Amino acid sequence: MDKHKILIVDDEAIFRKGLRKMIESSGGPWEVAGEAVDGYEALERLEALRPDVMITDIRMPRMDGIQLQQIVKERFPELLVIVLSGYDEFTYVQHSLRHGVKDYLMKPVEREELFRTLSELEKELSRAEAGKSATADSAPGSDPEIRKHVSEHLITGLLRGYVSEKELELLSKIGVQFNDPRFACLIIKLDKDMMDRDRYRKADPSLFQLYIQQIVQEILNQRTNGFCFVFSDSEVVALVNLKEGEAAAQSLSDISETIRIRMISLSNLTVTIAQGTIVDGIRDIPRSFNEAKIALLYRLLLGGDQVLTYEQTAMAQTIPAEVKPWSWDDLESSIHDGRQEETERRVVTVVTDLCEQSKNPETIQQQISKLLIYYYDLAEKLQVTKLWLQGKSMQNVLFDICSITSRSELVDACRVLLGRLARSVEEGRKQQDSDPVDKALRYVSRHFREAITLKEVADQVYLNPAYFSTLFKQRTGKTFVEYWTDLRIEEAKKQLSYSNEKIAVIAEQTGFGNIRHFNRVFKNVTGSTPNDYREQARSVRQD
Template structure:
């Protein structure tokens, strides 16, 4: 009796397909149902079906990725593709992987029966014990393990994979046993590479070479996994025993990678380094921070390690108000409050003042790029980047800014982008009224300088404090108290570095109840007492 495995992320479609197949005149047996590609791979191995019937669009691992890996592992497995997306590109790709038929959703009973009849006849003409389909070892088992590992780790970076999915990684030899994680993004400095050398080689070979060097050093000096995420990016997820401060072993590992690339190949790379996080669910946060760090290449140049933690500390030490009469806080506030016209006025005044006082065009571009990167970071947190930039990337926007040398053009361009950001922020705030966590984040961002309690915040969204605390941790990977404490500490760091305010006043104005509590929390987060931090920040500037 031929068997079939159904793969679809929607339970209603799986049940419907099972019912149709079991009612057919043939002798088909539904071996099982899987909700995504990862579950399907495990079920294929355990159940050994004759046919795989899979949807194309699914979370985590899509149907095309599933087919590619399954066919590499089991070349004789028969595959049928389902899709609600009538796109020729999907048909092309699926046929390239040896798919026998392509059916559109909603599946018509007669069409499915016709396809199953053909496959049943094919299996009957060339009878093969089911186990024979699964006796062939892959041509390169290591490559297949790499495929599966890449899909799973990419899911970790984007928050699609949870701790229960790590069992599959462990089975294929990729383990994350330590409690802390950090992300690196390594990019080739293409602009410093001889163009003839680059043109003569397949660009993907450069990425493969970088990935191999990174993985070799990870194996020697740390624990982690690296892979090629895109045509321009290699990503490394590093597993750490503890959470070192910025500039500790993780930064040194990144520097070693950078130097090794130069010594072995005369290639230079820029490495964006996210902060170390303490659990699986916070990995996307470190990944996003590594992306932000990479953006600063336009400001500080390439062939270096750019640490997100150091960027934040450096920015905290830059007293914007000393550069301009107009405090930058007014511009940032107008964006946060979703006021497009006011934002444009402040942006024009900011750029006018910057152009009048800056000593070089580079300084002007750097400061504007910092402002836009900050805006991008906030847009990512609010999930409005797509509405703000459309099909453009933030990299393209920064390059556009750096190409302008007219004050009028700079003002028009920046007012356009920042005004649109404020407009999208306002839209996002209106939509956030329906999402309690978004509303809580917005409320805390506006009131963290005041005394706060879980009960007080929970009242804003009409939720039980304990339930809100649990929900917030699930959605963000951090507790609500930790979230507003980070806001307060970051504000305090800026004030300590850029003003002569008394520590007592800073403690009170950033929401801490008393100076003793402030001192204790500040030292636990930064490793320094407030006065020591102020001295260190000022010595760095000097």
């Protein structure tokens, strides 16, 4: 059988080489007929080689992928085009779809995604050869699979903070409506360890994920706006759109519990549902998503077949009572400041004290897991998680730690792990030193307990206060005062949950001038008084 010819267009030689190897390893009827470094060279190769498929990057020198597509559409109407893009280039992908592009691939390209796309192209080429293909003038992007792919891409971008409000217009055009102002993320994970082993082993695991996705989407369609999709080989993610008002929290809770109960009643499958907090607007969707990921980690400690909310699990991140408070405070300070050697010394003290004073191994495992999840949350906020974990998932790290039975090995493993976190914080800081907003955020995170001003922070990054204020709001979605207030309230919530300090003392330690001001701001932000919040936190821990 004759092979279908592919032309690869990308200005990076290493990427062209890697893509060629993946295509050649696919086992399909494909031949990489040639390569080009930009649009001009691609046009020459297209004339000479007459390939069936062109895979092109969007951003290239001289002639970019968009300009190339415009010319190709006129001169080579039967050519199937796939574009390569990053999350920050989705506007270009929209233009590509309008020019009749068949699909797109995210960079770096995943082998499975490439093979899936090639399989679809092979079917289309076969139909064309049999005279059954659709006309060349059919509406670009009208295929259900492409609409689904675009939707998933956009929602993933929202979860990770790469997509702006402008892209929501495209979601609306392809049938995904977000009409309400509030959002929350759910991660639904199959409790496969609670299933009959034969049932799981005999079935295709991906079918379980698709089944969960369908059930969740059906419930969302009945209750509210929302979009659900298979996020990984073990997780389904839902972005829930909620109305404004106090009823939103109850609505989200009801949706989560309905999902859990319906999975059991319909299929005798149990799932764990991790729920991020409800946020206002799309800018804070990544925060809700990250919180859901952190809540899901608590399945290791609390078990499956339940709804885990970030608010509850955050309160459960109790500072080990057996460890001296100063040890914890100094450890957190050394990690946040990126001091590796000091961090390693502090870790040895904290973990040794915990091992000596805990009554059983389960307590040690739980407290170490809570400590690591706490710092995972910090690493996410500082955007150093990949650097820290070096490709491993936090779930695997926790499994490895909990499998250690030797005290000396446990101390050493925690020392290395958290020492590497401190080093990652320092390296991340060096990489970001050229960004004034990143520098400002680090300065505020270190001094938020003090009476800092916008001018003071602007001076630290050598910017005019008015310009800095505008830049800060554009990047963070919050004013300087809102951001500073949120940091102080988060610290106050920790102290209310974990300590017996008087509320007046906590108000002073978190930078509020007096307790009346603290009480007013705390209630405005959280909806509870400091005293009510403390009682709720203690009741959760007791449960």
